[in-house]
Amino acid sequence: MAGTQLRHIAKWRGEIPIESLYTAGIGGQRFFKALKEKGKLVGTRCRRCHQVFVPSRQFCERCFVELTEEVRAQPDGVIKSFSYAYIDHNGGRLKHPVASALVQLEGATTVMLHRLLEVKDLSRVSIGSRVKAVIKPKGKRIGSILDIEGFRLVE
Amino acid sequence: MTKFMRRALETPKELAWLAAKAALDSAEMKLDQIDGAVLGSAPDAFDGMHMKGEYLADGCGGWRKPYLRCYVGGGTGVYAVAQGWFQVASGLFDTALVVCEEKMSTCQPHPQAAFISIFDPFTEQPLKPNLLWIFALEQNRYMQTHHITLEEIARVSVKNKRNALGHPSAQLGAEITVKDVLASEVMAWPVHRLMVSPTSDGAAAVVLAAGDVARRLTSKPVWIQGVGWCLDTAYWTNRDLYYPEYVEKAAWMAYRMAGVKEPRREINIAEPYDPFAYKELHHLEGLQLAPKGQAPKLLADGVFDRDGDLPVTPSGGLLGVGNPIAAAGTMKICELFWQLRGEAGRRQVPGKPERGVAQAWGDLMQVGTVVVVGTSEPKH
Numbered sequence: 001m002a003g004t005q006l007r008h009i010a011k012w013r014g015e016i017p018i019e020s021l022y023t024a025g026i027g028g029q030r031f032f033k034a035l036k037e038k039g040k041l042v043g044t045r046c047r048r049c050h051q052v053f054v055p056s057r058q059f060c061e062r063c064f065v066e067l068t069e070e071v072r073a074q075p076d077g078v079i080k081s082f083s084y085a086y087i088d089h090n091g092g093r094l095k096h097p098v099a100s101a102l103v104q105l106e107g108a109t110t111v112m113l114h115r116l117l118e119v120k121d122l123s124r125v126s127i128g129s130r131v132k133a134v135i136k137p138k139g140k141r142i143g144s145i146l147d148i149e150g151f152r153l154v155e
Numbered sequence: 156m157t158k159f160m161r162r163a164l165e166t167p168k169e170l171a172w173l174a175a176k177a178a179l180d181s182a183e184m185k186l187d188q189i190d191g192a193v194l195g196s197a198p199d200a201f202d203g204m205h206m207k208g209e210y211l212a213d214g215c216g217g218w219r220k221p222y223l224r225c226y227v228g229g230g231t232g233v234y235a236v237a238q239g240w241f242q243v244a245s246g247l248f249d250t251a252l253v254v255c256e257e258k259m260s261t262c263q264p265h266p267q268a269a270f271i272s273i274f275d276p277f278t279e280q281p282l283k284p285n286l287l288w289i290f291a292l293e294q295n296r297y298m299q300t301h302h303i304t305l306e307e308i309a310r311v312s313v314k315n316k317r318n319a320l321g322h323p324s325a326q327l328g329a330e331i332t333v334k335d336v337l338a339s340e341v342m343a344w345p346v347h348r349l350m351v352s353p354t355s356d357g358a359a360a361v362v363l364a365a366g367d368v369a370r371r372l373t374s375k376p377v378w379i380q381g382v383g384w385c386l387d388t389a390y391w392t393n394r395d396l397y398y399p400e401y402v403e404k405a406a407w408m409a410y411r412m413a414g415v416k417e418p419r420r421e422i423n424i425a426e427p428y429d430p431f432a433y434k435e436l437h438h439l440e441g442l443q444l445a446p447k448g449q450a451p452k453l454l455a456d457g458v459f460d461r462d463g464d465l466p467v468t469p470s471g472g473l474l475g476v477g478n479p480i481a482a483a484g485t486m487k488i489c490e491l492f493w494q495l496r497g498e499a500g501r502r503q504v505p506g507k508p509e510r511g512v513a514q515a516w517g518d519l520m521q522v523g524t525v526v527v528v529g530t531s532e533p534k535h
Contacts, residue, residue, distance in 0.1 A: 001157060002173040005161070014203065085285075
């Protein structure tokens with residue numbers, strides 16, 4: 001088969017220099033504003049299919065209708081899956097492994113990704129474990145998903 | 156196809172040209188007999204060329220021809236063949252050249268970093284997730300739902316890397332054991348290093364022709380009997396990750412077109428997408444080739460071995476041959492082509508297979524692309 005493994009040859013280093021400015025959008029703004037200002041987790045509910053999207057969204061992708069009804073989710077939730085990452089984005093070993101989980105909040109039909117806090121021993125975690133969101137104090141909230149520090153296991 | 160390798164000397168367009176030329180040579184055709192060209196290639200960031208479709212046009216035989224690039228993430232390599240098929244099956248062209256290329260080694264220091272911006276910028280990017288994370292979450296969900304063990308998952312790596320020993324393009328063919336897989340580094344629990352395909356450079360290509368043209372060109376045409384694809388929600392956290400419904404939908408679309416009613420009986424050979432060991436099992440279930448949660452048992456029973464009842468990934472797959480994203484999917488189509496013609500050499504499965512299915516997967520774990528090929532002309 002054709003193809004040549006690279007050994008010693010001319011190389012050139014370059015980049016695609018791009019920086020982005022993202023917005024949360026009409027739908028996402030509700031969630032991040034409520035999180036920053038009130039420390040609350042809000043979503044939007046579809047009147048047709050009854051999905052409760054948390055974080056809030058502008059439209060339901062299934063019914064293709066605008067979502068206007070705001071609902072509040074609880075900081076308590078259940079783990080749907082979890083992992084413990086040892087490798088960083090560049091393939092290097094992480095100094096501090098990162099525990100992450102998929103969590104369904106009470107009052108939401110959707111599932112969100114976030115960090116699992118203070119988990120040193122994975123055997124304590126299982127799918128179905130109950131967790132609670134840890135929300136930063138008001139002065140430290142900036143309207144980011146990181147205003148939630150992560151989820152802590154509820155014993 | 157080219158060799159799949161860690162770091163190629165060839166430029167992306169040279170890789171594309173090598174694969175395209177090999178496909179034309181194999182069909183004993185010249186470029187001027189090709190009516191249209193299709194490129195499949197994944198994110199621009201891999202090759203480091205923005206708008207790489209245009210950059211790669213010449214390597215794909217696109218000079219002064221109707222040419223386009225198509226892209227559905229990791230599902231591209233199988234989808235591109237469907238894209239070429241539309242052009243021929245619609246009657247627009249007599250022939251089409253489909254080329255898939257990826258040169259991941261351009262992306263420094265590791266192509267994984269290019270994936271950070273595929274996640275939602277507000278709800279996920281600040282958490283700095285990477286693909287390993289999300290596949291680990293999926294594997295964990297799959298394992299726990301069906302009580303599947305790591306040993307059962309590890310068998311996929313053992314089988315595919317062994318099968319790849321017979322593939323002249325393979326990057327990672329090896330004779331390893333389940334113990335070796337489980338002793339390899341944990342990258343993100345429960346994913347171990349030997350359960351993950353490598354990053355690769357490479358290209359693969361096929362020539363498509365209308366039925367009457369194909370019969371003039373060869374006494375053994377391989378027919379595209381059905382194509383299917385489906386995208387699930389980009390809110391990947393909202394899917395129950397234990398089962399790929401979008402693969403099931405894509406598979407049934409292709410099976411219906413091919414007249415396949417009982418996939419497990421009517422498919423003789425399968426090339427499901429195996430970037431991670433568990434994905435092969437997960438996809439076999441989505442492809443209706445194993446009941447939900449039963450693929451690990453069928454694997455352990457030898458059903459999916461090269462000489463088993465349903466040979467699965469006789470090529471060696473992404474785990475063994477390598478994973479230059481889009482090219483890896485097309486490599487699976489190439490494998491079915493060789494297997495159905497009895498030209499797979501050391502990899503040839505016994506029993507003269509008549510029909511095979513290839514499948515690829517990608518984007519935010521949301522894309523299923525499926526092509527069914529066979530030795531008999533479809534009725535549609």
